[in-house]
Amino acid sequence: MSYEELLTQTALSDERVIVMTAENRALVRNIPGKLGNRFIDTGITEQTMIGAAAGLALRGRIPVVHALASFLSMRAFEFVRTDAGIPNLPVKLSSFIPGFLSDGNGPTHQAIEDISLMRGIPNMTVFAPADEQDLVEMLPQIWACPNPSYVRINTRKTDHHHTPYQWGKAEVVSKGEDVTILTYGLLFEQALIAVEILKNEGLSVGLVNMRSLKPVDEQAILEATQTSGLTVTLEDHFLTGGLYSIVAEVLLKNQLTAKVLPLALNEKWFKPALLPNVLEYEGFTGKQIAEKILGYKTGSVQPKIAVPQFSE
Amino acid sequence: MQSVITQPKQLEATALKVREHIIKLSTDGGCFVGASLSATDLIVYLYSEFLNIHKDNLDDPDRDYLFLSKGHDVPALYGTFAELGLLEKDRLKNHLSTEDHIYWHPNTKIPGIEFHSGSLGHLPSVALGVAMDIKIKGGTNKVICIMGDGELNEGTCWEAVLVANAYKLDNLIFVIDRNHFQANMPTEDLIPLEPLHDKFAAFGAAVKRIDGHSFEALHEAFSAYPFQTGKLNVVIADTVRGKGLPSIERRADRWFCNFNATEVEDLLKELHGEAVTQLTSETLVVR
Numbered sequence: 001m002s003y004e005e006l007l008t009q010t011a012l013s014d015e016r017v018i019v020m021t022a023e024n025r026a027l028v029r030n031i032p033g034k035l036g037n038r039f040i041d042t043g044i045t046e047q048t049m050i051g052a053a054a055g056l057a058l059r060g061r062i063p064v065v066h067a068l069a070s071f072l073s074m075r076a077f078e079f080v081r082t083d084a085g086i087p088n089l090p091v092k093l094s095s096f097i098p099g100f101l102s103d104g105n106g107p108t109h110q111a112i113e114d115i116s117l118m119r120g121i122p123n124m125t126v127f128a129p130a131d132e133q134d135l136v137e138m139l140p141q142i143w144a145c146p147n148p149s150y151v152r153i154n155t156r157k158t159d160h161h162h163t164p165y166q167w168g169k170a171e172v173v174s175k176g177e178d179v180t181i182l183t184y185g186l187l188f189e190q191a192l193i194a195v196e197i198l199k200n201e202g203l204s205v206g207l208v209n210m211r212s213l214k215p216v217d218e219q220a221i222l223e224a225t226q227t228s229g230l231t232v233t234l235e236d237h238f239l240t241g242g243l244y245s246i247v248a249e250v251l252l253k254n255q256l257t258a259k260v261l262p263l264a265l266n267e268k269w270f271k272p273a274l275l276p277n278v279l280e281y282e283g284f285t286g287k288q289i290a291e292k293i294l295g296y297k298t299g300s301v302q303p304k305i306a307v308p309q310f311s312e
Numbered sequence: 313m314q315s316v317i318t319q320p321k322q323l324e325a326t327a328l329k330v331r332e333h334i335i336k337l338s339t340d341g342g343c344f345v346g347a348s349l350s351a352t353d354l355i356v357y358l359y360s361e362f363l364n365i366h367k368d369n370l371d372d373p374d375r376d377y378l379f380l381s382k383g384h385d386v387p388a389l390y391g392t393f394a395e396l397g398l399l400e401k402d403r404l405k406n407h408l409s410t411e412d413h414i415y416w417h418p419n420t421k422i423p424g425i426e427f428h429s430g431s432l433g434h435l436p437s438v439a440l441g442v443a444m445d446i447k448i449k450g451g452t453n454k455v456i457c458i459m460g461d462g463e464l465n466e467g468t469c470w471e472a473v474l475v476a477n478a479y480k481l482d483n484l485i486f487v488i489d490r491n492h493f494q495a496n497m498p499t500e501d502l503i504p505l506e507p508l509h510d511k512f513a514a515f516g517a518a519v520k521r522i523d524g525h526s527f528e529a530l531h532e533a534f535s536a537y538p539f540q541t542g543k544l545n546v547v548i549a550d551t552v553r554g555k556g557l558p559s560i561e562r563r564a565d566r567w568f569c570n571f572n573a574t575e576v577e578d579l580l581k582e583l584h585g586e587a588v589t590q591l592t593s594e595t596l597v598v599r
Contacts, residue, residue, distance in 0.1 A: 023462070
C-alpha cells in the first residue's frame with residue numbers, strides 16, 4: 001500500500017481527517033477528487049496552513065498537512081510550536097523530501113535540523129520510517145495519537161520486511177557484539193548494505209531501525225551501547241540535536257558511557273546533486289559506511305542506488 | 313538610459329541562445345523548465361540594457377543588484393550569464409555535478425549571483441535591506457528583485473512591500489514574472505492574485521504592467537525608472553510559462569522536467585520553429 005492509498009482510506013473512513021497542503025501535491029495527487037471539501041490547498045503559505053490546521057483541530061478535526069520538510073519544519077516553525085505545540089493539538093505533519101532526499105535542490109531545501117527542532121517542542125512526536133512499508137506500518141498509530149506529530153516521509157522501497165510497529169519502540173533488526181548501527185529513515189537502506197559488508201569481514205553486527213525519535217526507545221539504545229563494542233549513530237541530519245545527541249542524552253541520564261561513532265553532517269550542508277551522487281560525495285553509501293567503521297577499504301561492491309522519482 | 317531600444321534583434325538572439333541553454337539543462341536530472349523560459353526575456357533585457365552589472369564590477373558597491381527570489385528559474389540566469397560572459401559556457405555541462413555548484417537553485421559560488429534562494433519570499437526582504445543601505449549612503453544604484461507570481465502567496469512578500477513603502481524606497485524594483493501558474497495549476501484556480509496591479513498600488517507602490525516577452529515594452533517601462541519619487545517600483549511582467557516551446561507552453565504538468573535525449577534534441581528544433589515535439593517522458597516530476 002502506498003502513502004496516498006493509506007491516507008485516502010483513512011480519510012474516507014474517518015470524517016475528522018482533513019488533508020491539507022501548501023501546494024505540494026506530490027503525495028496527494030488523487031485526493032482532491034476523493035475528499036471534496038475535506039481537501040484544502042492553501043497555496044504556498046506554510047505558516048497560514050499550520051495556523052489553519054490548528055483552527056481545524058480546535059473544531060475536532062485531525063489535519064494531515066503536507067509541505068517540503070524544510071518549509072514545514074523551519075518556515076512554519078513558530079506556528080507549529082505555538083499553534084499546535086502549546087495547545088497540544090493533533091496536527092499531523094507529513095514532511096516531504098527530508099534529509100538527503102532533497103538531492104539537487106540546495107541548502108534552502110535541506111531539512112537536516114528538523115529532528116532537532118521538532119523534538120524540542122513539548123507535546124510533539126517525531127518519526128522517521130525506514131522505507132515505504134515501514135511508513136505505512138507506522139502511520140495509523142501516528143495519526144491516531146492525540147499529539148501533534150512530525151513524520152519524515154520516506155516512500156523508497158527496500159527488500160527488508162519490517163516487523164509490526166509498536167508505539168515508541170525501535171525495530172531491532174539484528175544484534176551484534178562487535179558493532180551496532182542505530183539509524184533511521186532513508187539511510188536504513190545503506191545500513192543494510194553496510195551490515196552485510198561488515199559481516200563478510202567477520203564482525204558480529206547489530207542493526208536498529210529507530211523508527212520513533214520522540215518518544216525514543218531508550219531500552220534499545222541502552223542495550224546496543226552496553227552490549228556492543230562500538231555503537232554507530234547513522235543519520236542524514238546535522239550532528240547537533242539528532243540521534244547522536246539523543247544517544248548522549250539517554251546515556252547521561254542513566255549515568256553510563258559508551259564508545260560511539262557518529263556518522264552525520266557536522267556543521268555543513270551537503271553537496272547538491274542527484275541522490276546517488278550526494279551519498280557518494282558525502283560518504284554515506286553502504287560501502288563507505290562499512291569502511292569508516294572498519295577503518296580500512298574492502299573489495300566489496302556498492303549496489304546501485306535508485307534515483308528518487310517523485311512523479312505521479 | 314536611451315529612450316529607444318537600440319538592439320532588439322540582438323536581445324532576441326541572446327534570448328534564443330539562453331533558451332537553448334535551458335533546454336540543454338532539462339535532462340540528466342532535469343530542471344524547472346517552464347518558469348525559466350517565462351523569465352528569460354526579462355532577465356536577458358535587464359542584464360543587457362538596464363543594469364550596471366558586468367564581469368568587472370561584481371564586487372563594486374556601486375554596481376546595481378539583481379536578486380532572483382523565486383530561484384527555480386535559475387537556468388535562465390545561468391544561460392544569460394553564459395551568453396554575457398559572466399560564466400564560462402563549458403561550466404553549464406557541470407549541471408548537478410558534485411564537481412561544480414550548478415544545481416536547481418541559485419547560490420553565490422556562481423559569480424554574479426548576489427544571494428542564494430529557493431525558499432520563497434526571502435529575497436524581497438534581503439533586497440529591501442540592500443536598498444535601505446544604498447539610501448543611507450546616498451548611492452544611486454538600482455536594486456531589482458524578481459519574484460514569481462506563485463511566490464506572492466507567501467506573506468513575507470507583502471511585508472516587504474509594506475516596509476518598502478514606509479521607507480520610500482524608490483531605488484527598489486520588484487519585478488513579478490506573472491506567468492499565471494504556480495507549481496501544479498493556474499494561480500487564479502488556486503489562490504487568485506488579481507487584480508494584482510490594484511493590490512500593489514493599494515500598498516503604496518508605483519506599478520507598471522507590461523508584456524514580459526516584448527523587449528520594447530520592457531524598455532519603455534524600465535526607462536521610466538524611478539516611476540514616482542518616494543515610491544517602490546513594481547513591474548508586473550505578463551509572461552507565458554514555457555515560452556518558446558509550444559508543446560509545453562501553459563501546461564500545468566510541465567513544471568519540473570527531466571527530458572530524455574531525443575526530447576531535448578526535438579525541443580531544440582521546436583524552439584527554432586522546425587518541429588513539434590512528441591513528449592514521452594513522465595510528467596509532473598515534483599521536487
